[in-house]
Amino acid sequence: MVAHYTLYVVPHTHWDREWYGSYQLFRTRLVRLMNKLLALLERDPEYRTFNLDGQTIILEDYLEIHPEKRATLERLIRERRLLVGPWYILPDEFLSSGESLIHNLLLGGQIARRFGHRMNVGYIPDTFGHIAQLPQILRGFGIDNAMHFRGLDPAGLKSELWWQSPDGSRVLLHHLSNIIGYSDSAVLDADPQRAAYDLRAVAQYKAERAAAHVLLALQGVDHAEAREDLPTILHVAEDLFDDITFVHASLEEFWAALTDAVRDVELQTVYGELRDVPRSPGGVNFLLHNVLSSRIDNKLQNARTLAALERWAEPWCALSWMQGIADYPQGHLWAAWRWLLQNHPHDSLGGCSVDAVHRQMATRFEWASEIADSLTEERFRLLAQSLDLSAVRDDEIALLLFNAVPWDRDEVVTVDIDLPMHWLQKQALAALPKPRPITPDSPYADVLAARTRAEWAFGAPIMPMTTFRSVWIRPLDGEPIPVEIVDITDTTIASALASGPRGTMDVRRVRVHFRAQMPACGYTAYAVSTDPKPVNWSPPSVSPNVLENEYLRVQVHPNGTFDLTDLESGQQFSGLGSFEDGGDCGDGYVFSPPPFDRVYTTHGAQPAIMRVGRGIGVQHVRIQYAWALPARLNDARQRRIDETILCPITVDLMLRQGSRRLELEVTIDNRVKDHRLRMLFPTDLADVERVHSAMQFDVIERPITPVPIAPGNWWVEDPPQTFPQHGWTDLADGLGRGLCVISEGIHECAVLNTPRREIALTLLRAVGYLGARQDPTTIIGGAGPSIPTPEAQLQRTLTYRLALHPHTRRWQDDEVWRMATEFLTPPRALTVERETGARPPQASWLRVSGRNVVLSAVKRAEEDEALIVRLFNPSNVPTEALLWLPRPIRAAALVDLQETLIEALPVEQTDQIRLTITPKQIVTLRLALGEGTR
Numbered sequence: 049m050v051a052h053y054t055l056y057v058v059p060h061t062h063w064d065r066e067w068y069g070s071y072q073l074f075r076t077r078l079v080r081l082m083n084k085l086l087a088l089l090e091r092d093p094e095y096r097t098f099n100l101d102g103q104t105i106i107l108e109d110y111l112e113i114h115p116e117k118r119a120t121l122e123r124l125i126r127e128r129r130l131l132v133g134p135w136y137i138l139p140d141e142f143l144s145s146g147e148s149l150i151h152n153l154l155l156g157g158q159i160a161r162r163f164g165h166r167m168n169v170g171y172i173p174d175t176f177g178h179i180a181q182l183p184q185i186l187r188g189f190g191i192d193n194a195m196h197f198r199g200l201d202p203a204g205l206k207s208e209l210w211w212q213s214p215d216g217s218r219v220l221l222h223h224l225s226n227i228i229g230y231s232d233s234a235v236l237d238a239d240p241q242r243a244a245y246d247l248r249a250v251a252q253y254k255a256e257r258a259a260a261h262v263l264l265a266l267q268g269v270d271h272a273e274a275r276e277d278l279p280t281i282l283h284v285a286e287d288l289f290d291d292i293t294f295v296h297a298s299l300e301e302f303w304a305a306l307t308d309a310v311r312d313v314e315l316q317t318v319y320g321e322l323r324d325v326p327r328s329p330g331g332v333n334f335l336l337h338n339v340l341s342s343r344i345d346n347k348l349q350n351a352r353t354l355a356a357l358e359r360w361a362e363p364w365c366a367l368s369w370m371q372g373i374a375d376y377p378q379g380h381l382w383a384a385w386r387w388l389l390q391n392h393p394h395d396s397l398g399g400c401s402v403d404a405v406h407r408q409m410a411t412r413f414e415w416a417s418e419i420a421d422s423l424t425e426e427r428f429r430l431l432a433q434s435l436d437l438s439a440v441r442d443d444e445i446a447l448l449l450f451n452a453v454p455w456d457r458d459e460v461v462t463v464d465i466d467l468p469m470h471w472l473q474k475q476a477l478a479a480l481p482k483p484r485p486i487t488p489d490s491p492y493a494d495v496l497a498a499r500t501r502a503e504w505a506f507g508a509p510i511m512p513m514t515t516f517r518s519v520w521i522r523p524l525d526g527e528p529i530p531v532e533i534v535d536i537t538d539t540t541i542a543s544a545l546a547s548g549p550r551g552t553m554d555v556r557r558v559r560v561h562f563r564a565q566m567p568a569c570g571y572t573a574y575a576v577s578t579d580p581k582p583v584n585w586s587p588p589s590v591s592p593n594v595l596e597n598e599y600l601r602v603q604v605h606p607n608g609t610f611d612l613t614d615l616e617s618g619q620q621f622s623g624l625g626s627f628e629d630g631g632d633c634g635d636g637y638v639f640s641p642p643p644f645d646r647v648y649t650t651h652g653a654q655p656a657i658m659r660v661g662r663g664i665g666v667q668h669v670r671i672q673y674a675w676a677l678p679a680r681l682n683d684a685r686q687r688r689i690d691e692t693i694l695c696p697i698t699v700d701l702m703l704r705q706g707s708r709r710l711e712l713e714v715t716i717d718n719r720v721k722d723h724r725l726r727m728l729f730p731t732d733l734a735d736v737e738r739v740h741s742a743m744q745f746d747v748i749e750r751p752i753t754p755v756p757i758a759p760g761n762w763w764v765e766d767p768p769q770t771f772p773q774h775g776w777t778d779l780a781d782g783l784g785r786g787l788c789v790i791s792e793g794i795h796e797c798a799v800l801n802t803p804r805r806e807i808a809l810t811l812l813r814a815v816g817y818l819g820a821r822q823d824p825t826t827i828i829g830g831a832g833p834s835i836p837t838p839e840a841q842l843q844r845t846l847t848y849r850l851a852l853h854p855h856t857r858r859w860q861d862d863e864v865w866r867m868a869t870e871f872l873t874p875p876r877a878l879t880v881e882r883e884t885g886a887r888p889p890q891a892s893w894l895r896v897s898g899r900n901v902v903l904s905a906v907k908r909a910e911e912d913e914a915l916i917v918r919l920f921n922p923s924n925v926p927t928e929a930l931l932w933l934p935r936p937i938r939a940a941a942l943v944d945l946q947e948t949l950i951e952a953l954p955v956e957q958t959d960q961i962r963l964t965i966t967p968k969q970i971v972t973l974r975l976a977l978g979e980g981t982r
């Protein structure tokens with residue numbers, strides 16, 4: 049080295065909270081680490097500072113055991129000797145939602161500031177690749193830098209770069225070494241002098257890619273305790289070497305120096321998503337992209353919990369608070385977010401941990417969704433108590449429907465009506481003729497009626513039949529509409545609002561389909577009555593293997609595949625819905641076909657095909673396979689054994705009247721091991737080379753085939769043959785043919801490079817190891833220890849929700865995300881008895897309109913009594929958003945993601961806000977509301 053460099057040596061620990069050990073095992077390590085670290089910092093002022101891995105949950109985990117250390121922690125954090133935040137946990141970005149990333153940073157920032165300081169560094173050292181919008185998200189939290197390890201091949205790149213989001217936001221990126229990542233100086237020699245030479249070697253290595261004379265050494269690794277003689281090593285190094293200054297530093301100090309040093313340097317820019325594999329010699333920054341599909345049970349739970357919290361609990365609590373119905377339960381909502389976010393660390397949500405971790409995650413998901421659903425239901429019931437339901441007749445009960453999307457909906461809904469047994473009995477009693485008094489002259493019929501009533505059943509009062517054959521449903525001001533009952537069960541419910549002896553209620557639960565109209569982010573009431581007689585609404589007349597409505601026609605083939613015809617455009621998609629099953633000798637991180645495999649398909653299957661129900665409102669065909677698949681890999685894990693086991697698979701196809709989507713429910717009873725199961729949807733878009741997928745605050749365009757690694761080049765991991773999605777993937781030619789495949793909790797997708805251009809969804813990967821020894825053919829070595837994970841074989845039943853939406857133009861022209869949003873946010877229902885309050889039986893609480901304007905969050909502001917509404921524009925063109933509220937808007941402002949003011953907005957009309965959203969931009973509005981209703 050000729051020039052003079054400064055090496056910022058940042059001691060740290062990377063805290064995988066749970067992974068190859070459980071949370072409690074790792075916390076035992078954490079407590080010991082923290083006890084020693086605090087003692088060291090107190091004892092040795094020369095040990096200046098230590099980095100606590102960018103996440104604040106460490107503080108909570110430690111203080112639960114040592115609450116008496118809080119003041120010490122606060123002092124050290126205030127003095128910048130301990131650096132914490134900005135995250136609550138270090139997430140998997142592709143598997144988190146956009147809002148969960150924001151809530152992660154909100155919570156991490158709040159906790160860090162409560163302790164005295166939030167580290168202002170976008171530290172994401174270990175995450176398995178990075179989403180395109182992360183720079184915009186970080187900027188929204190006042191963070192203008194990021195540092196990472198995976199997802200970028202450094203060939204031709206300096207370690208300092210601009211990283212730009214599709215909206216144009218950029219952060220200064222420091223790409224850690226692709227060889228040693230966040231642990232470049234983890235293993236220094238035990239002898240301080242030799243350790244000093246080691247550090248100099250690190251500096252020389254880092255200088256090769258540095259854009260300036262500011263270098264970083266990360267002195268630590270997973271679960272590493274502080275090396276106590278670091279100050280001594282640095283003194284020795286200072287004395288030994290003249291060409292390098294050695295500084296024991298925090299990451300903030302490194303960033304301050306780096307930012308200054310590159311101010312006048314022309315830096316290269318990397319754009320968008322970072323998902324590349326190592327290609328440069330020595331690179332071990334594995335992408336590990338098949339974390340998208342391992343432990344799909346957790347992923348399905350995650351999707352449902354996110355919906356319960358993001359689509360229902362948080363917005364509904366905020367809107368109910370705005371309406372004066374209930375307080376805003378800020379702490380309670382954060383409790384749900386905490387349980388959910390504790391499942392989002394990269395090793396947890398990635399599905400690459402030991403079985404105990406994924407089992408414990410299931411409980412955390414349950415707690416988060418139970419909190420979310422209880423808070424939501426509590427607000428539904430509080431609202432119901434204040435409604436004017438006087439239009440409900442004596443023999444009727446009210447059914448409230450709630451719509452969480454910000455536009456009106458008119459669709460066939462499938463909901464449960466919970467008819468209380470006491471209400472059914474009251475109705476039945478009321479329906480009996482009143483016996484007339486008996487006189488000596490009474491006619492025989494009266495005598496019989498009275499005697500039967502009085503004397504039947506050994507003198508006990510007669511209980512009339514509560515059985516019914518039909519239910520009538522009508523709008524409060526209208527006539528009955530066709531209804532199909534699809535199921536009746538007896539159950540006992542416990543409501544969040546109950547108190548005292550009415551803690552439980554016996555109900556007869558009736559699942560129905562009927563066509564309903566629901567206002568935007570609002571509710572509406574229907575009146576329900578029962579009828580002992582059958583009512584025969586006339587069913588549609590179609591052949592047994594055909595479903596057809598105004599827009600779509602579906603024909604099911606004997607092998608279980610089906611053709612979908614868009615009746616307006618005439619385009620047809622054929623042979624949809626087959627399954628493909630191949631072996632997997634991979635692990636929690638990577639899919640790997642075994643060296644000698646046979647890939648099975650259902651093309652020759654002969655499933656049972658049956659029509660379910662009568663087709664009033666929803667036509668339903670069920671396809672039942674019993675598929676013989678190889679039981680497992682052989683002992684050498686080179687191929688699958690010949691023995692097969694039957695795996696039951698059920699595909700329910702449901703077509704709603706008036707709907708432009710075909711809905712699928714797929715249930716798999718997985719009885720075989722070591723395999724990957726995919727579902728295929730051929731599009732026949734042979735010339736289409738680019739595919740679009742919904743992502744976090746984005747719709748991303750990707751080539752359908754990844755860039756291969758050239759023969760002879762550095763190879764440690766295959767480029768991903770699959771890609772992430774968050775809700776839907778769309779293939780379209782923009783010339784009249786397009787298919788959007790919508791799914792819930794399925795994150796791994798591919799488009800096969802065949803003339804049929806099948807969209808392939810990974811429904812499950814069943815693997816037996818956390819890290820699969822030396823077996824995988826798609827990676828060298830592998831990422832995790834080879835601990836058996838028998839539960840990752842997922843020997844259980846899994847149910848998936850999907851929908852297919854044919855369309856003719858490009859995704860943004862047809863706004864296919866609206867179809868996905870409706871499918872992924874079905875309305876909720878609540879049965880309530882008649883109330884005579886003052887609120888109208890139908891209302892909208894929020895409306896959002898505008899081309900490609902997506903509503904992301906509705907919440908109360910963290911710090912005060914304002915309403916926060918977050919929108920984004922996933923398209924490539926500017927758009928105009930219009931937001932309407934039923935309460936007067938006193939003031940409106942644009943705020944950043946941590947809710948601090950950017951600029952005030954003019955309020956032209958007091959019930960609406962109009963604004964322009966630039967391409968790919970996330971916009972957060974802060975609205976101060978006045979009194980009264982509009």
Ligand SMILES: [Zn+2]
Pocket residue numbers: 062063064174394395
């Ligand atoms: Zn990690």
